[in-house]
Amino acid sequence: ETGVTQSPTHLIKTRGQQVTLRCSSQSGHNTVSWYQQALGQGPQFIFQYYREEENGRGNFPPRFSGLQFPNYSSELNVNALELDDSALYLCAGGVGPGDEQFFGPGTRLTVL
Amino acid sequence: AQSVTQLDSQVPVFEEAPVELRCNYSSSVSVYLFWYVQYPNQGLQLLLKYLSGSTLVKGINGFEAEFNKSQTSFHLRKPSVHISDTAEYFCAVANQAGTALIFGKGTTLSVSS
Numbered sequence: 001e002t003g004v005t006q007s008p009t010h011l012i013k014t015r016g017q018q019v020t021l022r023c024s025s026q027s028g029h030n031t032v033s034w035y036q037q038a039l040g041q042g043p044q045f046i047f048q049y050y051r052e053e054e055n056g057r058g059n060f061p062p063r064f065s066g067l068q069f070p071n072y073s074s075e076l077n078v079n080a081l082e083l084d085d086s087a088l089y090l091c092a093g094g095v096g097p098g099d100e101q102f103f104g105p106g107t108r109l110t111v112l
Numbered sequence: 113a114q115s116v117t118q119l120d121s122q123v124p125v126f127e128e129a130p131v132e133l134r135c136n137y138s139s140s141v142s143v144y145l146f147w148y149v150q151y152p153n154q155g156l157q158l159l160l161k162y163l164s165g166s167t168l169v170k171g172i173n174g175f176e177a178e179f180n181k182s183q184t185s186f187h188l189r190k191p192s193v194h195i196s197d198t199a200e201y202f203c204a205v206a207n208q209a210g211t212a213l214i215f216g217k218g219t220t221l222s223v224s225s
Contacts, residue, residue: 002155033212042116042202042215043156056211090155091129098210105157 004028004093004104012110013081021076021107025093031055032074033101034066037088049074050097078109086111114205115138118216125223127195133188133219135203144206145186146213147177151199159201162186173197198223 003026013019024031031050035043045058049068063079072093078085089107092101117136124157137143144163148156159173167179186203200220204213 002157004155023217029178031211035213040217042204042217043213045207045214048211050211056207056209063148092156098206100158100161103148103157105153105155 002088002093002102002104004091004102006089006104006107008107009105010108010110012112014112015081015083017081018077018079019081019109021078021089021091021109023074023076023091023093025072025074025091025104027072027104028095029072029093029102030096030103031068031094031099031101032068032072033092033094034074034076035090035092036060036085037090038105039087043090046076048097054098061090081111083111084111114141114143114207114214116203116205116214116216118201118203118219120219121217122214122220122222125193125219125221127164127223127225128192130191131189131193131197133201133221135186135188135216137184137186137205139184139205141208143179144210145177145179146185146204146206147171147188148177148202148204148215149173149199150202150218156202159188193221193225194222195223197221 033048034046037043047057
C-alpha cells in the first residue's frame with residue numbers, strides 16, 4: 001500500500017481527442033511525478049511537479065501537461081492524442097525531489 | 113546522461129533455485145540506484161535502493177543487490193525464489209537533478225515448480 005491512487009483504471013480514447021488522468025497522493029507528498037510505460041518497456045519520465053510548480057521534464061512534447069493541487073492530487077492532460085500514446089501511465093508521490101517515490105497502480109490508456 | 117541496461121529480458125528459473133538479474137548503469141556523477149518489482153496489472157514497488165555506504169544492499173522479500181563501481185553494475189540476487197516472485201523487475205538510476213528515475217527495459221522473472 002503506497003498511499004497513491006489513480007483514476008480511472010482503464011480508458012479508451014480516439015486519436016485527436018484529449019484526456020485527463022488523475023492521481024491522489026497522501027499527505028506530505030510534495031512532489032508528484034508522472035511516467036509513461038509502453039507495452040514491454042520500462043517507465044519513461046514525463047515530468048515532476050513540486051509544490052504546484054513543474055520541477056523537471058522528460059523528452060515529451062508540450063501536449064503533455066500537468067497540474068498539482070494543494071490537496072496532494074494532480075492531473076496529467078494529454079491533447080491531440082496519438083496512437084503511440086497508448087500506454088500505462090504511472091503517478092508517483094514523494095516527500096521532496098530526490099526522495100523515494102511511491103507509485104500508484106496506473107491508468108491504462110488505449111488510443112484507437 | 114545517465115542510463116541503465118538490463119542484460120536479460122527474460123529469466124526462467126525453478127522454484128527454490130537462486131537467481132541473479134543483471135543491471136549495468138552509466139553515469140558521470142554520484143549514482144543512486146534502485147530495483148523495483150511490478151506484478152501483473154499493478155504499479156511499481158520498491159525492492160531496494162543504493163544511495164551510499166555499504167555496497168551490499170538488502171531489500172524486501174529476501175532480495176539483495178551489490179553495487180560495483182568498477183564494473184558499473186547493480187545486480188539483484190535472491191538465494192531461493194518462490195512462485196510468487198514471478199514478476200517484472202526494473203533497475204533504475206536517479207537523474208542528476210534527482211527529479212526523475214531512468215528505468216531499464218525490465219527483466220521478466222518466471223518461476224516454475
